[in-house]
Amino acid sequence: MQKNPTIYKEQQELPTIQRVVSVLWPSFLVASLATVLFFSLFDPADLGRLAGYPELTRTGGYTIGFFAFWLMTAISCGMTCYFRKPVHRPRID
Amino acid sequence: MSATAGKKPTVDQEVENELYKKRQKIYPREVHGIFARMRTLAMIALLGIFYGLPWLQWNGHQAVLFDLPARKFYIFGLTFWPQDFIYLALLLIIAALSLFLFTALAGRLWCGYACPQTVWTEIFLWIERKVEGSRQQQIKLDKQPMSARKFRIKFTKHLIWILFSLWTGFTFVGWFTPIHELWNELIHFQLGPWETFWILFYGFATYGNAGWMREQVCIYMCPYARFQSAMFDKDTLLVAYDEKRGEPRGPRKKSANPRELGLGDCIDCTMCVQVCPTGIDIRDGLQYQCIGCAACIDICDDVMEKMNYPKGLVRYTTERALEGEHTHILRPRVIVYATLLLILFGALVYAIATRVPLELDILRDRNTLYNETDEGLIENVYTLKVVNMTNRPQKFKLDVEGLKDAKLIARSDLIEAPPGEVVSVPVRVQVDPENLPQPGNDIRFHLESLTQPGLETTEEGRFLGPRPEM
Ligand code: SF4
Numbered sequence: 052m053q054k055n056p057t058i059y060k061e062q063q064e065l066p067t068i069q070r071v072v073s074v075l076w077p078s079f080l081v082a083s084l085a086t087v088l089f090f091s092l093f094d095p096a097d098l099g100r101l102a103g104y105p106e107l108t109r110t111g112g113y114t115i116g117f118f119a120f121w122l123m124t125a126i127s128c129g130m131t132c133y134f135r136k137p138v139h140r141p142r143i144d
Numbered sequence: 145m146s147a148t149a150g151k152k153p154t155v156d157q158e159v160e161n162e163l164y165k166k167r168q169k170i171y172p173r174e175v176h177g178i179f180a181r182m183r184t185l186a187m188i189a190l191l192g193i194f195y196g197l198p199w200l201q202w203n204g205h206q207a208v209l210f211d212l213p214a215r216k217f218y219i220f221g222l223t224f225w226p227q228d229f230i231y232l233a234l235l236l237i238i239a240a241l242s243l244f245l246f247t248a249l250a251g252r253l254w255c256g257y258a259c260p261q262t263v264w265t266e267i268f269l270w271i272e273r274k275v276e277g278s279r280q281q282q283i284k285l286d287k288q289p290m291s292a293r294k295f296r297i298k299f300t301k302h303l304i305w306i307l308f309s310l311w312t313g314f315t316f317v318g319w320f321t322p323i324h325e326l327w328n329e330l331i332h333f334q335l336g337p338w339e340t341f342w343i344l345f346y347g348f349a350t351y352g353n354a355g356w357m358r359e360q361v362c363i364y365m366c367p368y369a370r371f372q373s374a375m376f377d378k379d380t381l382l383v384a385y386d387e388k389r390g391e392p393r394g395p396r397k398k399s400a401n402p403r404e405l406g407l408g409d410c411i412d413c414t415m416c417v418q419v420c421p422t423g424i425d426i427r428d429g430l431q432y433q434c435i436g437c438a439a440c441i442d443i444c445d446d447v448m449e450k451m452n453y454p455k456g457l458v459r460y461t462t463e464r465a466l467e468g469e470h471t472h473i474l475r476p477r478v479i480v481y482a483t484l485l486l487i488l489f490g491a492l493v494y495a496i497a498t499r500v501p502l503e504l505d506i507l508r509d510r511n512t513l514y515n516e517t518d519e520g521l522i523e524n525v526y527t528l529k530v531v532n533m534t535n536r537p538q539k540f541k542l543d544v545e546g547l548k549d550a551k552l553i554a555r556s557d558l559i560e561a562p563p564g565e566v567v568s569v570p571v572r573v574q575v576d577p578e579n580l581p582q583p584g585n586d587i588r589f590h591l592e593s594l595t596q597p598g599l600e601t602t603e604e605g606r607f608l609g610p611r612p613e614m
Pocket residue numbers: 385390409410411412413414415416417427443444447457458
């Protein structure tokens with residue numbers, strides 16, 4: 052890594068917008084897919100009743116489901132980005 | 145990574161370097177021409193469908209409605225329930241395959257003419273031009289310090305953008321909840337909190353993507369733009385600059401003979417760069433930022449016409465044609481995509497045409513294998529789940545078949561199922577042990593609608609009994 056300071060520097064200088072996008076956008080896509088799959092199997096109204104919120108509307112259920120999925124996937128994308136950051140390693144060669 | 149250090153930068157690295165640059169606002173110049181007209185036509189058609197179709201009624205309901213609150217999809221005369229998920233999955237696969245086929249044949253035609261990002265950006269650019277004026281006027285305005293006039297112009301632009309975005313958000317929600325009801329709720333200020341949220345959310349996404357992000361969506365966010373290089377080959381249609389003909393580029397008088405000056409046909413007027421919505425120079429060769437909108441073709445043809453040169457210095461062509469070879473339309477990958485597509489499409493049409501909007505599931509009582517009644521009959525207990533996937537209430541008649549003299553005992557003779565509902569029916573079946581050849585026997589339940597002739601289904605189950613005495 053130390054051999055290639057330019058790339059190291061450039062990664063640090065990623066525009067904020069692109070960093071945000073690279074976490075929020077892939078997670079958004081996957082969350083949308085997960086929402087479609089999940090709610091074609093389960094009816095949010097049933098789930099709401101089971102969870103003790105009988106007054107929850109389906110639209111509300113979909114919305115909460117979608118954002119819960121998005122939160123999960125965003126955490127995962129965020130961790131990927133975090134672990135991709137270059138670290139200082141002891142030289143082995 | 146260190147392996148590449150010191151070498152010449154690879155294409156990938158150049159791409160990366162490109163990504164780290166700070167974005168400069170792009171002011172695409174307005175174009176007229178045949179492709180611009182086609183783009184406008186496509187835009188009007190697509191936006192017409194998006195904003196208009198939800199208002200169309202069909203047999204007393206919204207013609208196309210993916211009714212999420214009611215969990216059913218209407219597509220003209222057809223109604224789909226969550227049980228029909230397989231059709232949706234098939235449809236999505238077909239859509240993806242069509243995109244593959246289309247991309248192999250025609251490259252980024254989708255990006256340039258039909259992608260929502262392009263279409264909404266175009267309309268936002270159009271609004272911007274109406275309010276702020278031409279490219280030069282926009283650049284000038286942005287350089288000026290803030291003044292009352294500048295504020296007024298910017299304010300107007302954003303106000304129109306925002307109103308238009310909100311309308312877009314409203315229409316979007318109207319694809320998923322009945323739009324007439326939604327409209328009534330809106331004008332009486334009775335919109336539900338979730339609907340309001342989604343209108344604002346989608347409206348905001350429209351405003352952000354088409355007003356601010358624009359070409360950055362294509363460059364940074366679009367997965368299609370990234371993986372399409374895998375679908376391209378030398379016979380794919382693309383927008384390209386004819387380097388052999390154009391170079392060496394340079395300015396000249398209209399009357400001059402370029403050959404005498406040692407020049408090619410490109411007069412280096414940079415018009416093609418000015419019209420490009422992604423801000424690239426098509427003369428640098430094939431670039432993944434190019435969305436194939438053909439704006440540069442239109443403008444360069446204009447220039448060529450003014451110079452009295454033949455058109456087509458920038459044109460739709462293929463890599464092979466540029467190298468002076470023949471373009472092959474039918475090639476293995478095209479044939480494979482097309483065949484797969486044909487099969488899947490046939491399967492979908494067949495499945496929908498023969499679809500029976502009725503489902504019967506049989507659950508055997510798990511607690512006991514069988515009972516013996518006082519009369520010495522063997523009895524099995526089942527719960528039947530009847531799913532009525534039609535649009536009207538149905539009355540069903542139930543029969544059992546497959547075992548001699550089987551007696552069916554249910555709470556009532558008829559099963560009534562409201563439209564789109566699942567009803568559970570507990571039933572008992574009794575059979576004389578004489579008629580049971582083995583401990584496990586097949587039994588068939590036959591369900592037939594009395595309301596709608598022809599609507600019927602048969603489902604197999606198991607009937608258990610004792611080991612027959614020898
Ligand atoms: S518009 Fe045509 S002539 Fe003008 S710079 Fe571009 S390629 Fe050259």
